[in-house]
Amino acid sequence: MEVHRSRTRRIYGCVDCGREVVPGEEIWVCGECWEEYTLCERCYDASKHKKMGHKMWKETIIWEVDPSLLEKVESVSDALLKCFQVYYDRPCLGYRKYHQEQIQPSYTWFSYQQVFQQSVQFSEGIKEAYNFSASETKFVGLCGISSIPWYITYYGSLISDIPLVPMHHSITEVNLSHLLRITKLPCLVSSRHLFEKLIKAIVSAAEVQESIKEEPHQLSLLILINDFEEPYSLKSATTPSTTPQVPSWLKVLDWDDLFKKDRKTKSEELHSFQIQSVYQEKRNKSDVVLLLSTSGTSGRPKLPIVTQQMLLQQVQVPRQANLLVMYSFEPLRQSLDVLSKGGKIGVWSGSTARISEDCKLLRPTVFGATPVYWNLYYTQWKEELQERKRESQGVREGDIVESLNEDWFKRNTFGNRCRTAIVGGAGASEDLKKWIFNVLRCIVIDGYGTTETGGVSGNSSIHSGTNLQLYDCPEMGYLTSDVPCPRGEIIVYTERLTPGYYGDPESNAEKFITLHGIRYFRTGDIGQLVEGKIQVIDRKASIFKLIQGVFVAPDPLERAFSTSPYVEQVLVYGNDKMNAVGAVVVPSEESSGDIEEILRNEFRSIGKSKNLHPWEIPNTIIVEKHKFTVENGFLSSIGKLCRPALNQYYKSKFPTYESTFDEVKIESYKDTDPDSPICLGLRILLQHTFPKFSSIDPNVSIVDLGADSITLAQLGSGIEKRFGKKIALPTLAKVPTLLHLQMMIFGGTFLDMNMEEKREEVIDWKKEVSSSW
Numbered sequence: 001m002e003v004h005r006s007r008t009r010r011i012y013g014c015v016d017c018g019r020e021v022v023p024g025e026e027i028w029v030c031g032e033c034w035e036e037y038t039l040c041e042r043c044y045d046a047s048k049h050k051k052m053g054h055k056m057w058k059e060t061i062i063w064e065v066d067p068s069l070l071e072k073v074e075s076v077s078d079a080l081l082k083c084f085q086v087y088y089d090r091p092c093l094g095y096r097k098y099h100q101e102q103i104q105p106s107y108t109w110f111s112y113q114q115v116f117q118q119s120v121q122f123s124e125g126i127k128e129a130y131n132f133s134a135s136e137t138k139f140v141g142l143c144g145i146s147s148i149p150w151y152i153t154y155y156g157s158l159i160s161d162i163p164l165v166p167m168h169h170s171i172t173e174v175n176l177s178h179l180l181r182i183t184k185l186p187c188l189v190s191s192r193h194l195f196e197k198l199i200k201a202i203v204s205a206a207e208v209q210e211s212i213k214e215e216p217h218q219l220s221l222l223i224l225i226n227d228f229e230e231p232y233s234l235k236s237a238t239t240p241s242t243t244p245q246v247p248s249w250l251k252v253l254d255w256d257d258l259f260k261k262d263r264k265t266k267s268e269e270l271h272s273f274q275i276q277s278v279y280q281e282k283r284n285k286s287d288v289v290l291l292l293s294t295s296g297t298s299g300r301p302k303l304p305i306v307t308q309q310m311l312l313q314q315v316q317v318p319r320q321a322n323l324l325v326m327y328s329f330e331p332l333r334q335s336l337d338v339l340s341k342g343g344k345i346g347v348w349s350g351s352t353a354r355i356s357e358d359c360k361l362l363r364p365t366v367f368g369a370t371p372v373y374w375n376l377y378y379t380q381w382k383e384e385l386q387e388r389k390r391e392s393q394g395v396r397e398g399d400i401v402e403s404l405n406e407d408w409f410k411r412n413t414f415g416n417r418c419r420t421a422i423v424g425g426a427g428a429s430e431d432l433k434k435w436i437f438n439v440l441r442c443i444v445i446d447g448y449g450t451t452e453t454g455g456v457s458g459n460s461s462i463h464s465g466t467n468l469q470l471y472d473c474p475e476m477g478y479l480t481s482d483v484p485c486p487r488g489e490i491i492v493y494t495e496r497l498t499p500g501y502y503g504d505p506e507s508n509a510e511k512f513i514t515l516h517g518i519r520y521f522r523t524g525d526i527g528q529l530v531e532g533k534i535q536v537i538d539r540k541a542s543i544f545k546l547i548q549g550v551f552v553a554p555d556p557l558e559r560a561f562s563t564s565p566y567v568e569q570v571l572v573y574g575n576d577k578m579n580a581v582g583a584v585v586v587p588s589e590e591s592s593g594d595i596e597e598i599l600r601n602e603f604r605s606i607g608k609s610k611n612l613h614p615w616e617i618p619n620t621i622i623v624e625k626h627k628f629t630v631e632n633g634f635l636s637s638i639g640k641l642c643r644p645a646l647n648q649y650y651k652s653k654f655p656t657y658e659s660t661f662d663e664v665k666i667e668s669y670k671d672t673d674p675d676s677p678i679c680l681g682l683r684i685l686l687q688h689t690f691p692k693f694s695s696i697d698p699n700v701s702i703v704d705l706g707a708d709s710i711t712l713a714q715l716g717s718g719i720e721k722r723f724g725k726k727i728a729l730p731t732l733a734k735v736p737t738l739l740h741l742q743m744m745i746f747g748g749t750f751l752d753m754n755m756e757e758k759r760e761e762v763i764d765w766k767k768e769v770s771s772s773w
Helices: 002-007 041-046 076-086 112-129 148-159 173-183 192-211 266-272 308-312 335-340 352-362 371-391 397-410 430-440 505-511 554-561 595-609 643-653 680-689 709-723 729-734 738-747 753-758 765-772
Strands: 026-030 038-040 056-060 091-095 108-111 140-143 164-167 187-191 221-225 251-254 288-291 305-307 325-328 344-347 366-369 420-423 443-450 454-458 467-471 487-493 512-515 518-530 533-539 567-573 582-587 620-623
Touching (some): 026 041, 038 041, 076 308, 076 335, 091 148, 108 112, 112 148, 112 221, 140 148, 140 173, 148 344, 173 192, 192 221, 305 308, 325 335, 325 352, 366 371, 371 397, 371 430, 371 567, 397 430, 420 430, 430 443, 454 533, 467 518, 487 533, 505 512, 505 518, 554 567, 554 595, 567 643, 582 595, 595 620, 680 709, 680 738, 709 729
Parallel strands (some): 140 164, 140 187, 164 288, 187 221, 325 344, 366 420, 582 620
Antiparallel strands (some): 026 056, 091 108, 443 454, 467 487, 487 518, 518 533, 567 582
């Protein structure tokens, strides 16, 4: 009790009788009230009138313990075993049971002790099924959705020092076949619902290796998890209608077959509290523990190596006790951090439609997701806001927003004790982060990091121990000498930096750089340092060049256009045959009418508010009825746009144009009018700006050629780039003839106040620019 009193940060009391509920007792808690409404067991039974309007859930008050045993750990298996020992009677992994084809309205929990016992049984079972030797490195693959068997496989492999290769359940057959060839996996643990995909990938890998006379992969054991009784809610995870033929050399087992009831396991040692290591081999800090598959956003997935030393960085001994409850709709890569703090993890019930329901039952203290997931709620909120505006004519918009935020807060979308919202995996807009803060009323952490480095920053503040530098990127115009703040490619060194990619020397040479004796990872992100904080402003890997020669980064444009209530998903596309970007838009469900025209006006409005260049506003808009998903290969496993697949699919749907003045070389231009008084360079610019004129009359004005605000801007930009002469648009619009324009380019300013009188029409360029937006 003394340890509990010294470490606990809160006391639970019954609102009815007023007494303190001590550790070990059960308490009933309302899952709806933000100011916790709690009853002890006796008052809950006796005071039924108190339960009116409350949804009560039973929990057990846990004992706070001394975690100092975790301060000195020698390996990952040692750390896990000490977590199981220190927190042995606490709930560790939870799930929702199925009973008579119905999902139960509560979570069932395995204690740390039970998770330990099952993990050891798994490790012994898999070693018995396949002869793993400590003298050689053999990997076990793990491919499936978040479930209790997934975590047991993960922990069982770690405590028995079997290197693991976790792969996302949405991995394509091609990428899975690629990873099988690289890793030479002898054993793969996967969901039964992915059986058809697995067999095709396994056979495909073998055929490719045979055709190129490569050493065949060694996969000979496939273990299938029965993770959910109901079919997956994902298209790719549906049970196949026909059972594929299993190769003769492949042995298929059920996951439950690894757990023999008559096997005596070393898990019994838990009760003696004298566990040093289940497996006694001494491990080096550089030994491989995991190969973490990247998302494959920019091509084939890579396999960053995770060593003992890197994974041990997750072990964080809590200074004071804090309740930590995590929801796992994707397997948590930081689960060792949760266990070292004595936290508990509740896995999802197998359907995205039930995530909010799961959270209301689990009541997580932290909820993390990618911007793609958060934007689903943000889009829904914006649609409701538009509906309320239509219904509340004359009401101040601020009052409508405040009322809607209050309604959303009361919905308890993620339960009633979520105090931290994490946005990670991709860049999030400021609008999205402000919305999360206003609606959920909790701390918002915008995490930035990579699989190769671990966490780098939170809310732009660089983590302690992280060595972050900017590296000049002249091809995009980002330099560390830029004013007012340095800009460049973000390169990072952390204590968790991977030694490299497994079996991929080319990527290792490309993605890592050594400066002044320190090895950095090249993130491919463009950042700027503002008062010691890092801001990601661009993405080097996804940039493209338009026909004018200007580079365009689609990521910030997509974040800007996603703020429209009419946009659910958007891809910005371009190539060197286009003079402006194009966009593929999946409209929000509430969108109606001429959606293409609505989107065009929306993008112009956003472009004006964000000060975008004319070429950064989509000329061509493709309205796509079907969402980008992991299943159709258009989203990566972490919810990012899979650009290679998207670009390949949509590139033929965008119109292309002949080169404009910025790209045409004078040497390759065929001069059709060598006697013209207009110089060749200016004629090239004019003919590409006004292509319908085959010859250029030096005595006509720019207005006579059909100039508008856009062509004026293009011509002015071309003159500045080719001749180094910057001419303001109002001045350019007033030039009476092309000869005068040429004189102005080469002879300086000469216009006088009477120039407007020499032609009949004057462009009101300010008015036109305003209307064009």
